[in-house]
Amino acid sequence: xxxxxxxxxxxxxxTGEKVFLECVQDMDHENMFWYxxxxxxxxxxxxxxxxxxxxxxxxxxxxxxxxxxKKERFSLILESASTNQTSMYLCASSLDTGxxxxxxxxxxxxxxx
Amino acid sequence: RKEVxxxxxxFNVPEGATVAFNCTYSNSASQSFFWYxxxxxxxxxxxxxxxxxxxxxxxxxxxxxxxxxxxxxxIRDSKLSDSATYLCVVLIYNTDKLIFGTGTRLQxxx
Numbered sequence: 001x002x003x004x005x006x007x008x009x010x011x012x013x014x015t016g017e018k019v020f021l022e023c024v025q026d027m028d029h030e031n032m033f034w035y036x037x038x039x040x041x042x043x044x045x046x047x048x049x050x051x052x053x054x055x056x057x058x059x060x061x062x063x064x065x066x067x068x069x070k071k072e073r074f075s076l077i078l079e080s081a082s083t084n085q086t087s088m089y090l091c092a093s094s095l096d097t098g099x100x101x102x103x104x105x106x107x108x109x110x111x112x113x
Numbered sequence: 114r115k116e117v118x119x120x121x122x123x124f125n126v127p128e129g130a131t132v133a134f135n136c137t138y139s140n141s142a143s144q145s146f147f148w149y150x151x152x153x154x155x156x157x158x159x160x161x162x163x164x165x166x167x168x169x170x171x172x173x174x175x176x177x178x179x180x181x182x183x184x185x186x187x188i189r190d191s192k193l194s195d196s197a198t199y200l201c202v203v204l205i206y207n208t209d210k211l212i213f214g215t216g217t218r219l220q221x222x223x
Contacts, residue, residue, distance in 0.1 A: 031209065040121075042200070042215035043157070050209070058210065090156055102211060104156035 003027070004093050006105035013112050019078040021108050023091030031094045032074035033102075034058075034066065036087040043090065049074055081112045116140055117214035119201050125220045130191045134217045136184040136201030145204040146177055148186050150197045151216065157200055160186075191221045 007022040025032065031050050035043040035058075045058030047066040055066050063085060067075045074093075078085055091105040119136045126132045138146075146163035161168065163175040163184055174187040184201055201214035 033210075035213075040215060042117075043213040045210055048210065102159065104158070106156050 004091055004103050004105040006089075006091050006108050008108050009106065011108055011110045013078075013081050013110065015082060015112055017078075017081045017112075019081050019110070019112075021076040021078075021089055021091075021110070023074045023076070023093075023105055024072050025074075025093040025103070026072065027093070027095070028071065029093040029095050029103075030071075031096075032068065033092040033094075034064075034074065034076045035090045035092065036060070037090055037107075038087050046076065078110075081110075083112050086110060086112045115214075116212045117201055117203050119214040119217045121215060121217060123218040123220050125222060126191050128191055128193060128221055128223055130221075131187065131189045132191055132219060133188075134186045134199055134201075134219075136186075136214055136217075138182050138184070138201075138203045138212075140203070140205055140212075141182065142206040143182070143203045144206040146175075146184050147202040147204075147211075148173075148175055148184075149200040149202055149213075151200055152197045157213075160199070188219075191219075193221050193223065195219060196221045 004025045013019050033048040034046045037043045049055045049068045065077045089108045092102050094102045117138050148160040149157040150160045151157040163177045167176045172189045176185045198216040198218045200216045203212045
């Protein structure tokens, strides 16, 4: 089974801090995604990547950036954390396009105080 | 208008009941359709894909109506372990991004 590992399950950060959320997958998947999930809003796509050093903005990229230096690792960066970025962050990977075979990590619940 | 709309529920049903969830999508260029299941405080997991001809997986039946832009999920003989949030998910043609509905919560009671 594909495993997608997010480095932290719970994280508390202060407003203005730079925050790194790490995601690693172990099945040589090309595609990786970062979503955030909020009550009543569902999962919203922040950024995605189809290859090393490649990144594309999703629907809500403002206040975030990403890094994909290696195929297996996709990092989400909050340049200057704000309270409205308190959320559940979910990383996903997939082997191919077409929506099949998305595997999610277990999520990082980030609280910005 | 949201691209994928679902009734948030909750649907509270007794064990053994049959329950149906509906979902509508607004983008006619939607290509592929899925139901994901998400347990409380866990990540979403693929439950089943949805095909135009309809498809069944054990107690679960999924239907797609492209003309009405409507997807359904039917669960027969509900089990306590079916309690979860069910997410309707759509892939838009010529993109590789999944669009998620906000989910329908199901609670099965003894």
